[in-house]
Amino acid sequence: MDRCIYLDHNATTPIAPEVIEAMQPFLHEHWGNPSSLHAMGSKAKRAVDQARRSVARFIGASDPNEIVFTSSGTEANNLALRGVAKAMPQKLDLITSSVEHSAVLEPMNALAEEGFKLEHVPVHASGAINSTVFAEALENAKNPVLASFMWANNETGVVFPVKTLAEAVKEKGGLFHCDAVQAAGKLGIDVQQVPVDLLTISGHKLYAPKGIGALYVRRGTRMGSLVKGGHQERGRRGGTENVPFIVGLGCACELAMKKLAEDAAREERLRDRLEQGILALYDQAVVAGGNSERLPNTSNICFRHMEGEAVLMMLDDHGICVSTGAACESGSIEPSHVLKAMNIETSLINGAIRFSVGRYTTEDEIDCVLEKLPLVLDRLKELSPHF
Numbered sequence: 403m404d405r406c407i408y409l410d411h412n413a414t415t416p417i418a419p420e421v422i423e424a425m426q427p428f429l430h431e432h433w434g435n436p437s438s439l440h441a442m443g444s445k446a447k448r449a450v451d452q453a454r455r456s457v458a459r460f461i462g463a464s465d466p467n468e469i470v471f472t473s474s475g476t477e478a479n480n481l482a483l484r485g486v487a488k489a490m491p492q493k494l495d496l497i498t499s500s501v502e503h504s505a506v507l508e509p510m511n512a513l514a515e516e517g518f519k520l521e522h523v524p525v526h527a528s529g530a531i532n533s534t535v536f537a538e539a540l541e542n543a544k545n546p547v548l549a550s551f552m553w554a555n556n557e558t559g560v561v562f563p564v565k566t567l568a569e570a571v572k573e574k575g576g577l578f579h580c581d582a583v584q585a586a587g588k589l590g591i592d593v594q595q596v597p598v599d600l601l602t603i604s605g606h607k608l609y610a611p612k613g614i615g616a617l618y619v620r621r622g623t624r625m626g627s628l629v630k631g632g633h634q635e636r637g638r639r640g641g642t643e644n645v646p647f648i649v650g651l652g653c654a655c656e657l658a659m660k661k662l663a664e665d666a667a668r669e670e671r672l673r674d675r676l677e678q679g680i681l682a683l684y685d686q687a688v689v690a691g692g693n694s695e696r697l698p699n700t701s702n703i704c705f706r707h708m709e710g711e712a713v714l715m716m717l718d719d720h721g722i723c724v725s726t727g728a729a730c731e732s733g734s735i736e737p738s739h740v741l742k743a744m745n746i747e748t749s750l751i752n753g754a755i756r757f758s759v760g761r762y763t764t765e766d767e768i769d770c771v772l773e774k775l776p777l778v779l780d781r782l783k784e785l786s787p788h789f
């Protein structure tokens with residue numbers, strides 16, 4: 403495919419050239435099994451240990467052994483929730499938000515079906531968490547609590563006050579998991595400042611490959627393993643380590659530490675330029691979560707009376723890649739549960755487009771989108787009964 407203008411970094415990022423370079427030797431030459439006792443094994447083990455130190459440093463963990471490598475963010479979320487719920491001697495009361503990613507919502511629902519009490523905390527129209535309902539859920543819990551709240555929302559970029567939420571849960575003696583998949587690399591994460599017990603990151607949102615994730619597990623947290631049959635990752639995740647991808651994730655974390663402030667400032671400037679440009683050219687557009695603290699790279703724009711899929715397809719024809727605010731579930735297009743939870747009108751949700759800029763997005767690309775978008779919107783207006 404010819405070079406496209408890629409504004410879908412919350413779906414996945416390209417692999418950084420530095421990451422590819424760091425991974426190469428572990429595909430070609432150093433392909434040993436880290437569990438082998440010979441030189442080839444030791445070389446691989448040293449690389450995994452080094453990557454573990456990089457991931458730990460990236461999130462402020464004091465001990466690299468608090469990092470468990472997984473196959474994805476989804477697996478890390480499942481391991482955190484199921485692994486802890488199953489390891490605790492008593493039943494837990496589960497609390498989460500109604501706007502989590504399905505990688506949290508679904509394991510939570512599965513635990514609820516197995517008899518755990520589950521509370522979903524709603525959000526306000528701004529996307530901010532309803533802290534009154536959160537406090538009530540915590541107050542009413544009869545058993546120890548396992549709470550899971552995302553650092554930042556993948557669809558709107560709205561940031562939750564995870565420090566405050568985690569502190570409240572810890573005060574009550576509960577456990578706190580945070581899905582930081584979208585925040586990692588865009589906002590600073592420090593588990594010394596924010597008292598999470600468990601925290602998830604994913605490689606492919608961070609310029610590392612797809613198929614690698616990591617779970618931070620604070621020392622002393624009881625957690626079983628879901629993937630049994632090997633004793634890797636200190637018995638917390640069986641399976642021979644994916645050495646090249648682990649090395650890639652370690653390198654991506656090192657890069658993110660170096661570039662975070664610069665990337666965030668640049669991305670925010672480009673995002674704001676795009677957002678303001680779009681609002682100027684379509685006066686019926688609304689930014690979902692636009693008045694809340696957001697990730698610097700994300701803008702979810704609801705085009706009233708437009709079909710999101712049609713906008714997406716026509717932008718795609720112009721070589722511009724974005725997402726809609728809808729998810730394809732069992733063959734049908736379902737409006738986004740996140741935008742529904744924010745009580746956004748259907749006529750806006752149907753026209754939601756998520757733009758997410760990234761490390762390599764340029765100002766010229768943003769200007770090109772602002773040039774092409776009126777062509778798309780004018781064509782769709784011609785076809786619509788609303789105009």
Ligand code: PLP
Pocket residue numbers: 412413473474475476477503505552554555556581583584604605606613614615
């Ligand atoms: N959590 C959030 C907030 C996400 O945005 C995603 C992916 O979109 C995931 C979890 C799942 O991560 P992975 O694709 O690595 O399984």
